[in-house]
Amino acid sequence: MKKFFILIILFFISVFTQSAFAEDLFKINAANFDTSNSLIILNMQDDSTLPVLNEIKLIELDNPKRAYFDIPSSILVIPKQDWIFNSKGIKEVKINQFTTDPNVVRVVIYFDEDYNPGDLKFLRIKNNIIIKLKETSHEVEYFHKTYRDEHSSSSDFYEYLTVEMPDFTQSENVADKIQKAFDVEIGGINRIKKDLKLNTKYYISQITTRLNGVLVSGFGAVTLERPMVLQNPLRLVYDIPNTLVNTDIRNIEYKINETDTVKIGQFEVNKARIVITSPNVSKYIPIYSADNQSILFSDIDKLNHTSLFTNTSDIISYNIEKTNAQTSAMILSFNHPIIHGIERENKKLDIYLYNTARYNEDAFLTAYKNTYFAKSLISLMQPVGMKLTIPIEADTLVNTYLGADSKTLKIQITEPKRTKPPVTGKNLGKMIVIDAGHGGTDVGAIRGEITEKAITLDVSRRVKEILEKKGYKVQMTRDTDKTVSLQDRVAFSEEKHPDIFISIHVNSSEKPEITGIETHYYRQESLSLAQTVHASLASNIKTNNRGLFKSKFYVINHTTAPAILVEIGFISNSSERAELISDKRKQATAKAIAEGVENYFKH
Numbered sequence: 001m002k003k004f005f006i007l008i009i010l011f012f013i014s015v016f017t018q019s020a021f022a023e024d025l026f027k028i029n030a031a032n033f034d035t036s037n038s039l040i041i042l043n044m045q046d047d048s049t050l051p052v053l054n055e056i057k058l059i060e061l062d063n064p065k066r067a068y069f070d071i072p073s074s075i076l077v078i079p080k081q082d083w084i085f086n087s088k089g090i091k092e093v094k095i096n097q098f099t100t101d102p103n104v105v106r107v108v109i110y111f112d113e114d115y116n117p118g119d120l121k122f123l124r125i126k127n128n129i130i131i132k133l134k135e136t137s138h139e140v141e142y143f144h145k146t147y148r149d150e151h152s153s154s155s156d157f158y159e160y161l162t163v164e165m166p167d168f169t170q171s172e173n174v175a176d177k178i179q180k181a182f183d184v185e186i187g188g189i190n191r192i193k194k195d196l197k198l199n200t201k202y203y204i205s206q207i208t209t210r211l212n213g214v215l216v217s218g219f220g221a222v223t224l225e226r227p228m229v230l231q232n233p234l235r236l237v238y239d240i241p242n243t244l245v246n247t248d249i250r251n252i253e254y255k256i257n258e259t260d261t262v263k264i265g266q267f268e269v270n271k272a273r274i275v276i277t278s279p280n281v282s283k284y285i286p287i288y289s290a291d292n293q294s295i296l297f298s299d300i301d302k303l304n305h306t307s308l309f310t311n312t313s314d315i316i317s318y319n320i321e322k323t324n325a326q327t328s329a330m331i332l333s334f335n336h337p338i339i340h341g342i343e344r345e346n347k348k349l350d351i352y353l354y355n356t357a358r359y360n361e362d363a364f365l366t367a368y369k370n371t372y373f374a375k376s377l378i379s380l381m382q383p384v385g386m387k388l389t390i391p392i393e394a395d396t397l398v399n400t401y402l403g404a405d406s407k408t409l410k411i412q413i414t415e416p417k418r419t420k421p422p423v424t425g426k427n428l429g430k431m432i433v434i435d436a437g438h439g440g441t442d443v444g445a446i447r448g449e450i451t452e453k454a455i456t457l458d459v460s461r462r463v464k465e466i467l468e469k470k471g472y473k474v475q476m477t478r479d480t481d482k483t484v485s486l487q488d489r490v491a492f493s494e495e496k497h498p499d500i501f502i503s504i505h506v507n508s509s510e511k512p513e514i515t516g517i518e519t520h521y522y523r524q525e526s527l528s529l530a531q532t533v534h535a536s537l538a539s540n541i542k543t544n545n546r547g548l549f550k551s552k553f554y555v556i557n558h559t560t561a562p563a564i565l566v567e568i569g570f571i572s573n574s575s576e577r578a579e580l581i582s583d584k585r586k587q588a589t590a591k592a593i594a595e596g597v598e599n600y601f602k603h
Contacts, residue, residue, distance in 0.1 A: 151531035201242035213298035318367035337406035416525035436460035440483025445508035462590030516544030533596030
């Protein structure tokens with residue numbers, strides 16, 4: 001009888017244990033591929049204190065050559081994945097719900113015959129599984145760019161990958177679509193292949209708010225772009241190129257303190273965006289960790305910088321690198337990894353060396369005498385640390401680089417080519433020439449009775465009004481519906497000697513489905529203006545962001561001042577055409593252009 005009761009107790013314990021574990025599921029809610037580092041990232045959402053996969057057991061099979069591993073107690077809440085690679089080594093990766101009782105997700109990797117499955121590496125960050133498919137074949141450069149003034153660059157990298165996805169287009173029934181999204185059986189679902197653009201270099205896994213700051217953590221190699229300040233509400237924007245953001249933290253507003261908030265999102269397919277809303281946005285600066293895997297955005301006035309490090313570092317050597325007549329770099333070497341912050345202002349660049357204790361002032365002055373950096377200064381911080389201040393011009397391009405061991409800092413400066421002496425004189429103020437595209441007998445693009453010349457004139461007048469209220473001097477190449485040749489527009493601008501020139505146009509295409517905004521520049525010294533104005537347009541106008549273009553339009557090629565041409569939308573698209581003629585879209589466009597101009601002169 002005693003044995004019988006023991007068996008009953010054991011039975012209930014077994015049932016209770018199984019049911020408890022049955023509720024303890026890991027939900028795979030995202031699967032991403034990082035091309036440059038050959039990483040697969042499986043994002044897990046769970047409420048468990050238990051780790052997922054203490055040990056990954058890889059099973060190898062032949063005909064075809066492949067290997068797989070199972071993730072127990074897990075469910076795939078995204079569609080099953082089938083990634084087909086065009087490169088050598090890895091041929092295909094499949095991720096699907098292998099069984100539902102018990103819940104098991106299986107990852108299958110298909111190889112070329114000469115691939116060694118032993119090259120696969122596995123890493124677990126919290127309950128995210130990282131699969132490193134192969135060691136990168138290219139030699140890793142010592143320096144990595146940590147900051148750049150440019151908002152677009154040839155170094156921005158993304159590539160296409162063919163991915164099979166469920167095809168839900170054949171059913172109009174919402175319930176059927178939902179059911180198919182969670183259907184784990186292959187039968188009954190048509191599959192289509194899509195080309196996806198994939199991100200590279202940096203993956204943001206976590207965002208953590210602290211008092212008067214926010215910590216962004218990830219892995220890879222992070223680069224920040226020149227910040228932008230936007231109005232209403234006042235906010236600071238940092239873009240991070242070549243970056244993928246964990247889907248769990250996208251577009252969520254996090255509270256930093258009583259007045260400040262932060263939000264992070266996937267701004268473009270290969271770019272993340274961090275937005276800090278605060279009445280004191282000018283106080284926030286980025287601080288790079290020694291391993292360059294995380295960044296702290298902090299209020300510089302309220303930062304206790306001694307809490308950032310345990311070891312100090314000394315500057316041990318000072319070097320100069322001259323690339324060409326416009327580009328040179330200051331290179332500082334340290335005996336230990338550094339923690340540094342960057343503050344880019346209009347007329348200077350401040351580098352905060354938070355854990356740097358000592359330097360040789362005579363060696364510093366001697367190394368940079370008779371160079372671009374001759375007027376640079378180092379000031380001491382209390383109780384430890386240094387601030388390096390480098391005077392620069394507003395249209396100078398700045399790039400900073402950190403060595404792979406975080407013991408070398410390179411600050412590269414590129415001066416623009418000067419095509420004319422800068423305008424001098426006391427209290428001249430900023431002069432802007434606005435060029436309303438087309439006019440008179442030159443109607444521009446047209447659809448019915450709607451003409452490009454009318455839209456551009458209306459928007460240009462609104463831009464002029466906003467800028468003049470802000471204290472700028474504004475001249476228009478035409479302020480009525482009259483014909484003005486391209487040569488006369490350029491001549492008008494050259495006579496006025498403006499600080500910048502902006503030509504406003506409306507786009508058109510033979511494909512009526514195309515929409516969006518574009519910004520064009522031609523000369524290098526116009527790039528910063530193009531980046532800043534376009535960023536403001538992209539942030540304020542709800543339409544497709546078609547990006548920056550280097551284009552040889554006559555008016556932006558022949559004007560001496562920094563010059564851009566903005567295409568504010570497509571008249572050939574019926575929906576966007578209706579918006580372009582509305583007061584709301586015209587005013588929003590004019591406001592965005594004016595805001596971009598103000599950001600350009602401020603930063």
